[in-house]
Amino acid sequence: xxxxxxxxxxxxxxxxxxxxxxxxxxxxxxxxxxxxxxxxxxxxxxxxxxxxxxxxxxxxxxxxxxxxxxxxxxxxxxxxxxxxxxxxxxxxxxxxxxxxxxxxxxxxxxxxxxxxxxxxxxxxxxxxxxxxxxxxxxxxxxxxxxxxxxxxxxxxxxxxxxxxxxxxxxxxxxxxxxxxxxxxxxxxxxxxxxxxxxxxxxxxxxxxxxxxxxxxxxxxxxxxxxxxxxxxxxxxxxxxxxxxxxxxxxxxxxxxxxxxxxxxxxxxxxxxxxxxxxxxxxxxxxxxxxxxxxxxxxxxxxxxxxxxxxxxxxxxxxxxxxxxxxxxxxxxxxxxxxxxxxxxxxxxxxxxxxxxxxxxxxxxxxxxxxxxxxxxxxxxxxxxxxxxxxxxxxxxxxxxxxxxxxxxxxxxxxxxxxxxxxxxxxxxxxxxxxxxxxxxxxxxxxxxxxxxxxxxxxxxxxxxxxxxxxxxxxxxxxxxxxxxxxxxxxxxxxxxxxxxxxxxxxxxxxxxxxxxxxxxxxxxxxxxxxxxxxxxxxxxxxxxxxxxxxxxxxxxxxxxxxxxxxxxxxxxxxxxxxxxxxxxxxxxxxxxxxxxxx
Amino acid sequence: xxxxxxxxxxxxxxxxxxxxxxxxxxxxxxxxxxxxxxxxxxxxxxxxxxxxxxxxxxxxxxxxxxxxxxxxxxxxxxxxxxxxxxxxxxxxxxxxxxxxxxxxxxxxxxxxxxxxxxxxxxxxxxxxxxxxxxxxxxxxxxxxxxxxxxxxxxxxxxxxxxxxxxxxxxxxxxxxxxxxxxxxxxxxxxxxxxxxxxxxxxxxxxxxxxxxxxxxxxxxxxxxxxxxxxxxxxxxxxxxxxxxxxxxxxxxxxxxxxxxxxxxxxxxxxxxxxxxxxxxxxxxxxxxxxxxxxxxxxxxxxxxxxxxxxxxxxxxxxxxxxxxxxxxxxxxxxxxxxxxxxxxxxxxxxxxxxxxxxxxxxxxxxxxxxxxxxxxxxxxxxxx
Numbered sequence: 018x019x020x021x022x023x024x025x026x027x028x029x030x031x032x033x034x035x036x037x038x039x040x041x042x043x044x045x046x047x048x049x050x051x052x053x054x055x056x057x058x059x060x061x062x063x064x065x066x067x068x069x070x071x072x073x074x075x076x077x078x079x080x081x082x083x084x085x086x087x088x089x090x091x092x093x094x095x096x097x098x099x100x101x102x103x104x105x106x107x108x109x110x111x112x113x114x115x116x117x118x119x120x121x122x123x124x125x126x127x128x129x130x131x132x133x134x135x136x137x138x139x140x141x142x143x144x145x146x147x148x149x150x151x152x153x154x155x156x157x158x159x160x161x162x163x164x165x166x167x168x169x170x171x172x173x174x175x176x177x178x179x180x181x182x183x184x185x186x187x188x189x190x191x192x193x194x195x196x197x198x199x200x201x202x203x204x205x206x207x208x209x210x211x212x213x214x215x216x217x218x219x220x221x222x223x224x225x226x227x228x229x230x231x232x233x234x235x236x237x238x239x240x241x242x243x244x245x246x247x248x249x250x251x252x253x254x255x256x257x258x259x260x261x262x263x264x265x266x267x268x269x270x271x272x273x274x275x276x277x278x279x280x281x282x283x284x285x286x287x288x289x290x291x292x293x294x295x296x297x298x299x300x301x302x303x304x305x306x307x308x309x310x311x312x313x314x315x316x317x318x319x320x321x322x323x324x325x326x327x328x329x330x331x332x333x334x335x336x337x338x339x340x341x342x343x344x345x346x347x348x349x350x351x352x353x354x355x356x357x358x359x360x361x362x363x364x365x366x367x368x369x370x371x372x373x374x375x376x377x378x379x380x381x382x383x384x385x386x387x388x389x390x391x392x393x394x395x396x397x398x399x400x401x402x403x404x405x406x407x408x409x410x411x412x413x414x415x416x417x418x419x420x421x422x423x424x425x426x427x428x429x430x431x432x433x434x435x436x437x438x439x440x441x442x443x444x445x446x447x448x449x450x451x452x453x454x455x456x457x458x459x460x461x462x463x464x465x466x467x468x469x470x471x472x473x474x475x476x477x478x479x480x481x482x483x484x485x486x487x488x489x490x491x492x493x494x495x496x497x498x499x500x501x502x503x504x505x506x507x508x509x510x511x512x513x514x515x516x517x518x519x520x521x522x523x524x525x526x527x528x529x530x531x532x533x534x535x536x537x538x539x540x541x542x543x544x545x546x547x548x549x550x551x552x553x554x555x556x557x558x559x560x561x562x563x564x565x566x567x568x569x570x571x572x573x574x575x576x577x578x579x580x581x582x583x584x585x586x587x588x589x590x591x592x593x594x595x596x597x598x599x600x601x602x603x604x605x606x607x608x609x610x611x612x613x614x615x
Numbered sequence: 616x617x618x619x620x621x622x623x624x625x626x627x628x629x630x631x632x633x634x635x636x637x638x639x640x641x642x643x644x645x646x647x648x649x650x651x652x653x654x655x656x657x658x659x660x661x662x663x664x665x666x667x668x669x670x671x672x673x674x675x676x677x678x679x680x681x682x683x684x685x686x687x688x689x690x691x692x693x694x695x696x697x698x699x700x701x702x703x704x705x706x707x708x709x710x711x712x713x714x715x716x717x718x719x720x721x722x723x724x725x726x727x728x729x730x731x732x733x734x735x736x737x738x739x740x741x742x743x744x745x746x747x748x749x750x751x752x753x754x755x756x757x758x759x760x761x762x763x764x765x766x767x768x769x770x771x772x773x774x775x776x777x778x779x780x781x782x783x784x785x786x787x788x789x790x791x792x793x794x795x796x797x798x799x800x801x802x803x804x805x806x807x808x809x810x811x812x813x814x815x816x817x818x819x820x821x822x823x824x825x826x827x828x829x830x831x832x833x834x835x836x837x838x839x840x841x842x843x844x845x846x847x848x849x850x851x852x853x854x855x856x857x858x859x860x861x862x863x864x865x866x867x868x869x870x871x872x873x874x875x876x877x878x879x880x881x882x883x884x885x886x887x888x889x890x891x892x893x894x895x896x897x898x899x900x901x902x903x904x905x906x907x908x909x910x911x912x913x914x915x916x917x918x919x920x921x922x923x924x925x926x927x928x929x930x931x932x933x934x935x936x937x938x939x940x941x942x943x944x945x946x947x948x949x950x951x952x953x954x955x956x957x958x959x960x961x962x963x964x965x966x967x968x969x970x971x972x973x974x975x976x977x978x979x980x981x982x983x984x985x986x987x988x989x990x991x992x993x994x995x996x997x998x999x
Contacts, residue, residue: 540993541990541993542971563825563990563993564825564990565829565990566990566992567991567992568804569802569850570801571876571877572876573876573892574890574899576890576932577922580928580931583931584999587996598967
């Protein structure tokens with residue numbers, strides 16, 4: 018155990034986390050150079066393109082310290098987005114230390130601070146690493162000063178590195194051994210291990226990523242998952258070295274994987290405690306939370322005949338994504354699809370992108386909604402996240418919406434703007450405190466519905482990227498909810514319906530009507546776009562009819578070109594949805610989804 | 616069915632910014648082009664077709680010298696069976712022909728002349744960057760009449776930025792004054808890739824509003840109908856009276872050659888960028904003089920592309936081309952051509968479009984209304 022170090026790298030986006038991981042992997046020769054590719058831990062295309070990590074990845078780096086002693090350095094890579102804060106916290110719980118990576122040209126940024134707090138909460142030992150020291154714009158002294166003053170860490174121990182150039186890598190490896198504590202725990206005690214991630218292998222089923230705190234686990238053991246008392250027989254345990262390397266046993270202090278005939282990743286829960294069936298630990302590890310979707314939306318194929326493919330795609334994604342929940346849904350305008358629950362908007366986007374990319378589907382996503390509690394006059398309470406199921410308002414006694422408590426950390430110069438943003442989102446300011454002499458933490462209670470759309474994006478742009486945001490669901494509070502419908506030439510398009518706060522309805526309706534006016538092409542007839550609550554029209558836009566659409570000449574050389582154009586239009590029509598006689602392009606559905614009222 | 620022969624002369628004095636036909640301004644290539652064209656005529660078989668139209672278009676055919684034109688007509692007759700009563704048309708631009716030249720044209724059998732006037736107003740000619748003046752126009756018309764052409768066609772353009780109904784009406788009046796048998800009124804189109812369209816994209820040129828263009832179109836239709844010109848296609852009008860105002864067969868003054876494009880008649884096109892159609896195949900030549908010359912130097916057909924139309928594609932074209940004509944789609948022809956029942960297949964579409972006042976259907980024909988004409992492209996999209 019003395020030769021093990023479990024660590025994570027925490028950093029602001031773009032401060033070089035993936036590059037540093039790549040260098041550590043190369044320096045310890047886990048992968049043959051010819052098999053190496055950049056961002057090796059980010060296995061999804063979306064991760065490489067967006068430069069964010071969505072799935073955690075783990076790798077065991079064998080390191081020979083001072084030329085004699087072999088150490089196992091377990092790098093646990095973490096997702097980098099507020100939607101996945103819980104997953105990050107589970108990964109950090111599995112570590113004893115962390116590298117805090119800071120870009121020497123950018124200095125300490127808000128997310129660095131937020132991540133540092135998360136690491137400190139788990140009592141991790143921190144090694145500051147100043148990266149990108151090769152850049153002309155690097156200001157090492159200033160960065161060191163910030164580390165001391167803003168973060169309260171000892172800058173003397175900071176390691177200077179350039180992951181891109183490969184400098185400082187040896188010092189980092191040495192530092193991990195020297196400064197980070199080895200894990201502790203009794204290998205003879207009853208098994209107590211933490212699930213911090215899992216993924217799906219088509220041949221072996223669910224691969225559970227776990228950290229053993231006490232005891233040990235080996236093949237043929239019967240294990241018990243504490244949260245649901247499920248019992249499995251272990252087939253294989255091992256460690257990650259890009260590929261899985263089976264081991265005879267995984268003991269206290271180690272990080273590894275387990276294969277135990279678990280059919281889908283939904284059967285495992287991030288944060289759950291694994292123990293032995295016949296010799297269980299007394300108490301589970303703390304901090305377990307059931308991952309609950311907070312954003313709901315329906316997904317439909319643009320072409321109805323793609324429903325089968327969508328269905329297959331959802332099933333396959335679900336195998337690998339325990340937090341995705343879905344059920345069959347149908348819409349008059351869009352046909353068959355799925356009602357889905359997501360951890361947040363990024364999660365929604367990732368699911369959409371993966372379905373479109375990996376299954377070649379073209380999708381329509383309805384406006385995201387949160388889940389409301391509706392207390393009926395005579396038949397108890399129901400939970401509603403789908404506007405299609407919204408009951409007759411006359412039957413409703415009271416409606417409640419979910420509230421979050423948001424912690425927003427910003428440089429104090431943005432205080433006014435952030436205050437304004439939160440108040441415009443029906444936020445209630447609970448508290449604020451200075452963390453350092455110019456950094457401020459503001460606490461707001463906000464309706465979840467007001468943050469799921471675009472709050473984080475607007476916060477980031479308002480604070481020029483310096484604002485960080487974290488939240489937890491706190492309670493449900495009474496609200497004044499209405500169902501906003503959109504009518505196209507008098508036909509209600511169910512896919513455009515949204516549940517909105519009454520005060521926001523007119524604004525939202527206008528916005529949706531305007532967007533649709535811009536996105537729906539002109540037709541041979543006039544198109545009326547209306548926003549309505551019940552029978553009350555609250556917004557209206559018109560698309561005037563074409564007066565002229567005719568090609569002046571059509572002789573020998575023009576005919577083929579004209580026909581090809583018609584054939585192309587015909588194909589394009591398949592990507593449009595007909596509502597009555599109006600063709601609505603996919604982009605119109607997307608534009609309403611992106612409706613921001615900030 | 617008689618076939619049509621088209622010869623594309625890819626030369627112009629200068630390039631007009633709105634034009635998307637293939638042409639070049641390098642006069643040094645006239646001689647080699649002529650040799651290549653004659654090789655092409657020798658190379659391309661008439662495929663058993665008999666021709667009753669020959670159309671020399673461009674480009675500006677009149678920029679070739681008369682001897683070249685004589686050789687072209689002579690070789691066309693040698694290479695293809697061209698009926699004695701054929702319609703033989705040459706396109707000319709004002710300012711590029713002399714009376715002598717026109718007399719030679721007439722003597723070698725050309726009986727129809729089509730003049731690219733575009734406008735009688737010098738501000739419009741300047742906008743369109745035409746190389747001729749208003750007096751060139753009047754001169755050319757006078758000479759054409761004097762040379763004794765039986766059929767005279769004039770081309771006009773409307774929808775020019777800045778154009779008013781009054782100035783357009785005066786164009787129409789001046790055109791009608793010379794008593795041509797045929798008038799084409801083309802709405803100015805911003806064809807992608809043309810300098811005109813670049814100008815629009817960069818904001819230098821602001822197109823007239825659709826509203827205005829529709830009004831100009833209506834002005835032309837009303838005025839020309841009133842003067843005895845019957846619209847037979849979106850942009851084409853034919854005079855329907857003969858000597859001493861005797862009513863003529865409506866087809867008499869229509870462009871027999873152009874009608875072939877709209878009715879699946881076979882045609883062979885020679886010269887760069889020219890298209891040929893022999894059901895169910897369509898071919899097109901290189902839109903590049905270099906490639907055209909290179910192929911013919913090697914005695915190869917200068918074909919850039921070929922397509923074999925499926926029944927479905929033919930049907931799209933039949934609807935599109937049928938509806939361009941005022942008489943519409945002939946339902947008997949359609950049904951026998953595709954083994955379909957037009958009325959049954961398009962029942963809902965027709966009812967809907969009729970209700971909107973865009974098409975009018977009888978047992979024998981399905982045609983656009985004047986309002987529908989302006990929306991042709993959208994109407995066709997409903998059918999496909």
